Amino acid sequence: MNKFKYYFILLLAGISLVSCSKKDDDNTETVPLRDYGTQYKADNDSIEKYLKTHYIKEVTANFDITIEKIPANGTQISIKDQKDYLLTTRPVYSRGVNYNVYYLILNEGKGKSPCNTDRVNAAYVGSLLDGTVFDTSYDIGRSFELYVYVNNPVIDGWGEIFPQFKTGTSTTSDNGTVTYKDFGAGVMFLPSGLGYFGSPQTNIPAYSPLVFSFKLFDLQRLDHEFTVSNGSALTVGDGVPDYLEDLNHDGYLYDLRDTARFPSPPDSYKQDYDTDGDGIPDYLDLDDDGDGYSTRFEITKPIGAPVTGTSLVYPWDPTLDNPATPNVNESETFGIPRRPTGELTDPNKAESIDNPRKFVDDDYKVNPRVRIHLDKTYPYQKK
Structure with a gap:
């Protein structure tokens, strides 16, 4: 039995949003979070309306995409109806909700697909459904760990969509400049439950569906087993990178001990490898x-x-x-x-x-x- 079996640190989303009340400076008004399932229905309606009322104006040779709203009496073909780029969906289970997440494939890529616990190097542009750009990497690749249990994790939706794409190939010039080609590129349309949900961010209101166009340049394989020392988790790994402990090779590893995220997971999620049946998935188990x-x-x-x-x-x-x-x-x-x-x-x-x-x-x-x-x-x- 793994002696660290009972040590597990979860970073859980808060269950309420606290805002200041004007009635009394010493009091606060607790605003309960909305129901995830109810909010998803509203978000999905908004996303599907967006896909039917917007069109792809341009995709450059470098997979920069411009999306605009179809004007009144316009004849442009909507994102939902166009056939140039595959619009598909991925089923995702989270917090009791069965999501159906839309994403657009501009280029699949020719390298390796990340696991949802790997680190990726990617460029991105994030916007709201009204077109407001709230963040961008300015076409420069930035490094992000897709694993949701690290400090300052990326939103859940990224770890669900990036494994559907592949990295590119790189060349380094004499002055050290790295350039990529044949990289994966796409657009993900995320309901708020896989984004920031009820936690507003800079330029992102609470409960906002999000649109991310992205380019997947490269990845780094990670090994997440940890020990606990002085009350803190110390990642040590077990010598087998996470993606090799994903024995069905689907690119997804979950920890079902997180019952907040996975209160009643589908059978497909229960297939994540746990060799000894101790409840600790192999990618987190020091003694598989x-x-x-x-x-x-x-x-x-x-x-x-x-x-x-x-x-x-x-x-x-x-x-x-x-x-x-x-x-x-x-x-x-x-x-x-x-x-x-x-x-x-x-x-x-x-x-x-x-x-x-x-x-x-x-x-x-x-x-x-x-x-x-x-x-x-x-x-x-x-x-």
């Missing part, structure tokens, strides 16, 4: 298989092992050298092994902690294989 040995211990390369590469832990699978670093050989000829299947140390005795089998090359390479940090039968249990 619950065998009493930490994941990092189980995947650390033993001294003298016939392995290559610069990392102290095995990669998920064998990997090739990175051509971008010609002076360093990162090639890893061995991945995280399964339980060893080679000859017994003493073939006349039963397999045990004192008479283990030897590792063979296939234990590190063959697919599929149950890797040792997901196999509670290894390391061998003590007598």
